[in-house]
Amino acid sequence: MDKSPALGEQEPTEQVPDIASADENNSTHKWQRISPIALIYFVLMFIKNIFGNIVYLAPAILIGYSKFSEDPAFWLPFVYGFSGLIALSAMLSFYFFQYRLSNQQIEIRSGVFSKKYTNLPFSRIQNVELSEPLYYRPFGYTCMQLDTAGSVKQEAKVVALKKDFAEQLKHEILAAHQQPDGTDENNESDDESVTAKTTIADEEVVDRRNLDDLVIHGLTNNRVWLFIGGLAPFIDNISDKVSEWLLMFGVNVEQYFAFDGKSGWQIATAALSLALLVMIPITIFSILGSIIAFHDFKLSKVGDRYIRRSGLFTKNEVTMRLSRLQMIVRQQDWLDVLLGRINLKFEQSNANYQQAQPGQLTNKIIVPSVTTKECQHLINDAYPENNLENIQFSPVSVRLLVRNVLLFLLPFTAFISALFVIKDKTDSLIFVAIAACFICFLMYMNYRRWGYAKDDNFIYVRKGCLGVDYYVFPIYKVQQTTFKQSWFLKRKQLCSVQFILAAGAVNVPYVKQADGLNLIDESLYEVEYSKRNWM
Amino acid sequence: MTEIAESFTNQPIVCDELPQLENLTFTDLSQKYAPTHRLVTLLTTVILMLVLTAIIYQPFAPLPSEAVSVFEFILWAVGGIGLMATLYNSFADPKKLYALREQDISYQSGLIFRKTVSQPILRVQHVELKRGPVERKVGLASLQVFSAGGSLHTFEIPGLNIDDAEQIRQFILAHKDINQHG
Numbered sequence: 001m002d003k004s005p006a007l008g009e010q011e012p013t014e015q016v017p018d019i020a021s022a023d024e025n026n027s028t029h030k031w032q033r034i035s036p037i038a039l040i041y042f043v044l045m046f047i048k049n050i051f052g053n054i055v056y057l058a059p060a061i062l063i064g065y066s067k068f069s070e071d072p073a074f075w076l077p078f079v080y081g082f083s084g085l086i087a088l089s090a091m092l093s094f095y096f097f098q099y100r101l102s103n104q105q106i107e108i109r110s111g112v113f114s115k116k117y118t119n120l121p122f123s124r125i126q127n128v129e130l131s132e133p134l135y136y137r138p139f140g141y142t143c144m145q146l147d148t149a150g151s152v153k154q155e156a157k158v159v160a161l162k163k164d165f166a167e168q169l170k171h172e173i174l175a176a177h178q179q180p181d182g183t184d185e186n187n188e189s190d191d192e193s194v195t196a197k198t199t200i201a202d203e204e205v206v207d208r209r210n211l212d213d214l215v216i217h218g219l220t221n222n223r224v225w226l227f228i229g230g231l232a233p234f235i236d237n238i239s240d241k242v243s244e245w246l247l248m249f250g251v252n253v254e255q256y257f258a259f260d261g262k263s264g265w266q267i268a269t270a271a272l273s274l275a276l277l278v279m280i281p282i283t284i285f286s287i288l289g290s291i292i293a294f295h296d297f298k299l300s301k302v303g304d305r306y307i308r309r310s311g312l313f314t315k316n317e318v319t320m321r322l323s324r325l326q327m328i329v330r331q332q333d334w335l336d337v338l339l340g341r342i343n344l345k346f347e348q349s350n351a352n353y354q355q356a357q358p359g360q361l362t363n364k365i366i367v368p369s370v371t372t373k374e375c376q377h378l379i380n381d382a383y384p385e386n387n388l389e390n391i392q393f394s395p396v397s398v399r400l401l402v403r404n405v406l407l408f409l410l411p412f413t414a415f416i417s418a419l420f421v422i423k424d425k426t427d428s429l430i431f432v433a434i435a436a437c438f439i440c441f442l443m444y445m446n447y448r449r450w451g452y453a454k455d456d457n458f459i460y461v462r463k464g465c466l467g468v469d470y471y472v473f474p475i476y477k478v479q480q481t482t483f484k485q486s487w488f489l490k491r492k493q494l495c496s497v498q499f500i501l502a503a504g505a506v507n508v509p510y511v512k513q514a515d516g517l518n519l520i521d522e523s524l525y526e527v528e529y530s531k532r533n534w535m
Numbered sequence: 536m537t538e539i540a541e542s543f544t545n546q547p548i549v550c551d552e553l554p555q556l557e558n559l560t561f562t563d564l565s566q567k568y569a570p571t572h573r574l575v576t577l578l579t580t581v582i583l584m585l586v587l588t589a590i591i592y593q594p595f596a597p598l599p600s601e602a603v604s605v606f607e608f609i610l611w612a613v614g615g616i617g618l619m620a621t622l623y624n625s626f627a628d629p630k631k632l633y634a635l636r637e638q639d640i641s642y643q644s645g646l647i648f649r650k651t652v653s654q655p656i657l658r659v660q661h662v663e664l665k666r667g668p669v670e671r672k673v674g675l676a677s678l679q680v681f682s683a684g685g686s687l688h689t690f691e692i693p694g695l696n697i698d699d700a701e702q703i704r705q706f707i708l709a710h711k712d713i714n715q716h717g
Contacts, residue, residue, distance in 0.1 A: 517556050
């Protein structure tokens with residue numbers, strides 16, 4: 001099969017003569033190396049791998065450091081040797097990394113000692129992800145990650161490509177993917193894919209995030225881990241610096257833990273100020289994390305594809321086809337509720353990403369801190385037939401609240417109170433009572449938040465406590481259903497229902513047995529009758 | 536009033552006409568499953584207890600007395616849990632049932648917390664028969680059905696006769712939807 005017209009038209013503007021010329025003569029597709037800029041990438045990967053095992057290496061490093069400070073001259077050759085080793089390994093990795101494009105497929109050879117050969121036909125590639133680390137940006141290079149629907153082992157990464165070339169390649173890959181797909185779906189979607197192909201150049205920007213949105217996002221959501229993830233190797237130094245810094249301002253952490261001879265109120269104030277002291281840096285870090293991850297956030301749409309771009313240091317680009325979308329999650333924490341902001345998540349199948357670290361956001365598209373209006377617009381854009389705004393949610397049974405109070409709150413409160421009574425600190429019981437009331441209130445709110453609804457195409461689930469989350473998924477995307485009923489629930493004619501999707505499980509607890517059975521029967525019917533593909 | 540054509544009907548579509556989970560006719564697992572399962576649980580417990588006893592009373596490297604008391608506690612805990620598990624299994628195993636329909640397969644289990652998992656066949660990605668040494672000995676097999684729901688939600692029916700398991704596997708693989716609509 002020939003190359004797509006999109007690639008052909010754009011070729012004259014190609015700025016990378018070596019890759020382009022090799023690409024032009026279709027008959028002689030040669031193995032080629034990536035740009036030498038990848039050396040930096042390999043060095044960093046090597047260092048990252050070492051630091052990834054820091055837990056095991058920590059004792060060695062500690063001992064090494066004290067030894068080193070005793071006699072630096074003696075250890076210098078080792079340092080040079082180590083640096084040399086890193087450089088050599090990067091060079092070898094670079095030398096052995098080769099790729100080839102031919103016949104609508106990409107082949108990659110890599111590995112120094114254990115050789116690896118990957119062959120990926122374009123049509124098998126599900127997802128193309130471009131990421132631009134900081135050190136690639138001045139030179140206009142990018143990393144291209146190719147995911148398949150299969151196992152993690154099958155994915156491939158082309159480490160350094162010129163940006164324009166990577167963009168073209170991406171278009172070609174995604175275009176190749178549409179052709180076989182369009183034929184076995186119905187006519188309507190065939191038309192769509194044709195229009196998508198012709199208008200491949202014009203991207204429609206669906207959403208952007210500004211700095212103030214990101215600050216709000218950092219405030220309302222704990223994005224500390226995004227920040228910490230990047231700083232993990234230095235965390236010890238930082239915590240030392242922080243306590244030094246605190247001491248400088250006359251804050252002695254230890255004095256907060258000397259409780260003897262203080263009244264309850266003094267302790268409470270101390271706890272409060274300590275909490276503030278912890279919260280403020282966490283909040284600042286969280287805001288920084290949010291800015292690092294989502295800086296210059298842009299969600300755009302080309303045909304049936306969503307493209308998310310963001311990142312301060314490493315620019316990330318994730319492309320997702322609408323048909324891959326499994327579930328939309330609309331999340332609001334209590335602060336979000338106060339500020340009227342929403343985090344919107346477009347969730348994909350997560351089966352491939354079980355090894356992914358929590359800091360990686362690759363398998364879903366998160367739109368951070370959008371306003372209610374923007375949120376509904378985005379949801380409607382993805383699922384035009386959804387009815388989330390107006391649908392009536394059915395409540396769950398009040399027995400959920402009763403169970404939570406009887407099974408969790410009461411025994412625990414009784415236990416704590418008993419402890420206080422035995423220790424003869426009856427005046428502290430007031431705090432237990434206040435805490436119990438507060439938890440009871442939370443449980444009540446949690447019960448009130450639970451709700452579910454169903455229309456012809458979608459199932460909607462609402463849950464939360466002080467905040468509120470909505471889950472929307474098309475019924476035909478259901479992978480499996482579970483009907484749960486304990487002996488007590490059966491007596492009350494209640495049940496719990498669980499829908500398993502490729503993006504995770506959604507629970508609906510304590511609904512009427514008849515309604516629960518109905519939900520399952522209708523979902524199974526929809527899945528089995530419509531026979532629509534979930535991908 | 537306008538006249539209504541006789542052929543026109545507009546009956547409300549009642550959900551009763553859908554195939555219902557409630558009306559599933561469930562099949563028992565193999566007769567051999569419950570006794571085998573009981574035996575395996577008991578044997579595992581006994582072996583674990585023997586290993587622990589051996590550790591406590593071995594003469595080669597005598598343990599400190601605190602360690603001995605901890606190990607003794609673990610020993611009795613293992614024994615107790617094993618016994619409880621055996622007791623629970625002997626009541627719960629007969630309640631494990633499965634049902635096969637044209638379009639889906641369901642498995643019901645649990646004594647106090649009953650659970651019915653239903654797996655539409657057209658969402659099946661692949662099927663496995665799992666047979667441990669004991670299962671091979673007595674001619675049993677576990678059927679594992681994988682969907683895109685992830686490894687946490689692998690659909691599994693234990694204790695099937697090998698012939699039945701093979702038959703269900705064939706049925707799933709031969710299902711006309713499975714090859715087209717992953």
